[in-house]
Amino acid sequence: AVQIKPLVAGNWKMNGLKAALGEFSKLCEHASADLAAATDLMICPPATLLGAMAASAQETAISVGGQDCHMAEKGAHTGDISAEMLADSGAVAVIVGHSERRADHGETDDTVAAKAQAAWRAGLGAIICVGETEAERKAGKAIEVVSGQLAGSVPVGATADNTVIAYEPVWAIGTGLTPTAEDVREMHESIRKTLAARFKEHGEGMRILYGGSVKPANAAELLAVPNVNGALVGGASLKADDFLGIAAAY
Ligand code: G3P
Numbered sequence: 001a002v003q004i005k006p007l008v009a010g011n012w013k014m015n016g017l018k019a020a021l022g023e024f025s026k027l028c029e030h031a032s033a034d035l036a037a038a039t040d041l042m043i044c045p046p047a048t049l050l051g052a053m054a055a056s057a058q059e060t061a062i063s064v065g066g067q068d069c070h071m072a073e074k075g076a077h078t079g080d081i082s083a084e085m086l087a088d089s090g091a092v093a094v095i096v097g098h099s100e101r102r103a104d105h106g107e108t109d110d111t112v113a114a115k116a117q118a119a120w121r122a123g124l125g126a127i128i129c130v131g132e133t134e135a136e137r138k139a140g141k142a143i144e145v146v147s148g149q150l151a152g153s154v155p156v157g158a159t160a161d162n163t164v165i166a167y168e169p170v171w172a173i174g175t176g177l178t179p180t181a182e183d184v185r186e187m188h189e190s191i192r193k194t195l196a197a198r199f200k201e202h203g204e205g206m207r208i209l210y211g212g213s214v215k216p217a218n219a220a221e222l223l224a225v226p227n228v229n230g231a232l233v234g235g236a237s238l239k240a241d242d243f244l245g246i247a248a249a250y
Pocket of ligand 1: 011098168172173174175176211212213214232233234235236
């Protein structure tokens with residue numbers, strides 16, 4: 001099988017004032033070379049903290065990413081941030097299509113695909129999120145929904161280097177609920193097959209992260225599941241110790 005280096009990424013969402021930079025510095029200090037050799041580590045802070053964090057993460061094992069970008073390079077889009085601006089601030093990647101963006105801002109698969117292309121244009125990796133709602137899972141449609149999102153949200157040109165897929169079941173985000181290991185196994189296997197069929201060896205090597213209520217206490221079980229190549233962590237990424245505890249599960 002292809003060797004895939006895992007990625008543990010933290011999504012701070014709309015959390016963090018300047019005072020939180022101290023917690024981030026602690027994370028940078030405590031992320032050992034051994035840990036970083038085994039696992040790539042990234043924090044995606046609010047855009048207001050990106051530049052400061054990128055500066056303080058220099059020469060450490062931590063990289064920083066954005067949480068969203070506009071599809072255009074520049075122009076009359078008040079309040080929006082381009083992928084080029086994120087790159088200019090020190091980001092190496094950007095999350096696109098998070099379910100909160102899809103729900104709160106009406107982002108469609110087409111929007112998400114355009115944002116992934118914008119990320120690549122700026123030299124950033126795209127962390128493309130997919131995941132079913134509770135109603136969709138209860139209706140037995142989880143695999144079908146996620147396959148459809150992959151088909152629509154992951155553009156032609158995705159490679160193992162420029163793209164990471166994050167499977168985040170909507171009902172597991174911020175709820176403390178997680179799917180069973182068997183449900184995660186089934187979904188990640190289906191995602192792998194879909195990616196491999198479309199992107200060949202790049203699909204075989206693309207990282208597929210699990211996200212949704214990952215904590216130090218459940219990380220080992222979730223990250224041991226085949227085709228789970230890391231985690232996208234929300235709440236537990238805000239504390240350096242929790243984030244490092246999750247990363248240490250590998
Ligand atoms: O993007 C990560 C996220 O949606 C998961 O959030 O707080 O359940 O870890 P949380």
